[in-house]
Amino acid sequence: MNKPAANESDVLVIGGGLHGSSSAFHLARRGVSVTVLEADYIGRHASGVNAGGVRTLGRPVPEIPLALMSREIWHNIVETVGDEAGFVASGQLKIAETEAELDECRERVALLESHGFTHEKIIDRETLRELEPAITPHVTGGIWVEHDGYALPFRATTAFRIAAQRHGAVFHEGTPVTRIEQVGERWIAHTPRGVFSAAQLVVTAGAWAGELAAQAGEPVPVHPEGLMLMVTHRVAPFCRATLGATGRPLSFKQFDNGTVVIGGKLIGIADLPGRHGEVDFGRLVKSANTVVDLFPHLRHLGINRAWAGVEAFTDDSLPVISRSKRASNLTYSFGYCGSGFQLGPGCGKLVSELVLDGVASLPLDAFAIDRFEALNGAPVAAS
Numbered sequence: 001m002n003k004p005a006a007n008e009s010d011v012l013v014i015g016g017g018l019h020g021s022s023s024a025f026h027l028a029r030r031g032v033s034v035t036v037l038e039a040d041y042i043g044r045h046a047s048g049v050n051a052g053g054v055r056t057l058g059r060p061v062p063e064i065p066l067a068l069m070s071r072e073i074w075h076n077i078v079e080t081v082g083d084e085a086g087f088v089a090s091g092q093l094k095i096a097e098t099e100a101e102l103d104e105c106r107e108r109v110a111l112l113e114s115h116g117f118t119h120e121k122i123i124d125r126e127t128l129r130e131l132e133p134a135i136t137p138h139v140t141g142g143i144w145v146e147h148d149g150y151a152l153p154f155r156a157t158t159a160f161r162i163a164a165q166r167h168g169a170v171f172h173e174g175t176p177v178t179r180i181e182q183v184g185e186r187w188i189a190h191t192p193r194g195v196f197s198a199a200q201l202v203v204t205a206g207a208w209a210g211e212l213a214a215q216a217g218e219p220v221p222v223h224p225e226g227l228m229l230m231v232t233h234r235v236a237p238f239c240r241a242t243l244g245a246t247g248r249p250l251s252f253k254q255f256d257n258g259t260v261v262i263g264g265k266l267i268g269i270a271d272l273p274g275r276h277g278e279v280d281f282g283r284l285v286k287s288a289n290t291v292v293d294l295f296p297h298l299r300h301l302g303i304n305r306a307w308a309g310v311e312a313f314t315d316d317s318l319p320v321i322s323r324s325k326r327a328s329n330l331t332y333s334f335g336y337c338g339s340g341f342q343l344g345p346g347c348g349k350l351v352s353e354l355v356l357d358g359v360a361s362l363p364l365d366a367f368a369i370d371r372f373e374a375l376n377g378a379p380v381a382a383s
């Protein structure tokens with residue numbers, strides 16, 4: 001591709017979360033010029049405020065190859081972006097609290113094995129309690145994924161941004177795209193800071209991406225949710241793995257500094273026009289109770305801070321990772337339904353392949369943007 005003039009590049013990326021930053025990194029390292037336009041600042045939204053779970057455990061089957069590929073990158077994160085991004089291979093554990101829940105876990109692992117995936121392992125009560133001795137004795141076992149873990153969200157997103165910049169990508173913060181249009185062969189993005197253009201457009205605008213897809217003539221049923229997290233005071237080390245539960249929503253980990261982060265797709269309030277999420281304290285109580293059920297010694301532990309981030313959810317709980325079916329040179333990657341942090345490093349690579357090669361190295365049919373039309377038998381109305 002040719003050398004670009006100011007405000008012109010080979011690829012324009014709208015949205016500077018982890019997916020935009022990772023896409024920019026993987027594109028720029030292949031030698032094309034990349035400009036990222038971010039309405040707020042890089043990592044301001046879901047990518048910078050999430051629970052940091054690097055989890056292949058519990059993924060829908062179509063996502064598993066992507067999650068396993070992405071996990072390889074997490075394990076080589078220093079070689080990839082030059083920063084450890086706070087990645088810790090703590091392992092992830094899904095706890096069963098009844099025999100029925102353990103049966104559910106067994107069915108899940110059998111289903112995965114029938115698809116050839118062996119990364120999730122059933123463990124019994126004794127093994128679980130050896131892994132996590134502080135856990136309540138009423139657990140019955142669970143699923144263990146040894147090579148999963150967690151990372152630091154804002155640091156990871158920043159690491160991809162800096163690595164992309166090292167390869168020449170240019171990031172414009174405080175630059176909301178108000179309108180996109182294709183003029184001849186080029187894509188034009190209108191912003192209060194002027195017009196940007198490129199041969200290829202990538203939409204990684206998270207919860208706001210639906211608006212841009214609708215402008216391109218292919219509306220998608222995507223809606224925002226305000227996902228909540230809370231972090232406790234410091235407490236002596238008692239838990240090494242990142243935990244989830246089978247029968248109730250939970251995501252739980254203890255950092256080296258002793259604080260515990262508690263979440264699990266807890267729905268708060270999403271204010272899309274206001275560009276922020278709000279905590280619903282009533283709903284946080286339920287999660288706090290789950291934690292105390294599993295670790296009774298935390299009963300008196302205080303909460304330091306709670307927050308909510310805005311995340312994009314689709315009707316079938318799978319993301320959109322797709323070339324446009326209506327326009328040329330347009331690629332989408334959004335709608336990660338509360339689980340897109342882990343996928344960020346890998347999906348950025350797949351996006352770069354879609355843009356530069358026209359095809360990705362892993363099957364993406366399940367994530368096609370026109371799948372909702374196929375489901376409904378008619379084009380989707382803009383929401």
Ligand SMILES: Cc1cc2nc3c(=O)[nH]c(=O)nc-3n(C[C@H](O)[C@H](O)[C@H](O)COP(=O)(O)OP(=O)(O)OC[C@H]3O[C@@H](n4cnc5c(N)ncnc54)[C@H](O)[C@@H]3O)c2cc1C
Pocket residue numbers: 014015016017018019020037038039040041042043044045046047048049050051052053054055175176177178204205206207208209226227228229251263308309310311333334335336337338339340341342343
């Ligand atoms: C509280 C919480 C906990 C979570 N926990 C986990 C977890 O443990 N593990 C996991 O894998 N996932 C988790 N997730 C999900 C994960 O954070 C997201 O799936 C992922 O970060 C989505 O990244 P993104 O780049 O698509 O979106 P975002 O990070 O939201 O980035 C999109 C960016 O686009 C920008 N933008 C939007 N519209 C425009 C426009 N018109 N012009 C310019 N810029 C625009 C926005 O300002 C934003 O910065 C969690 C999410 C939340 C909120």
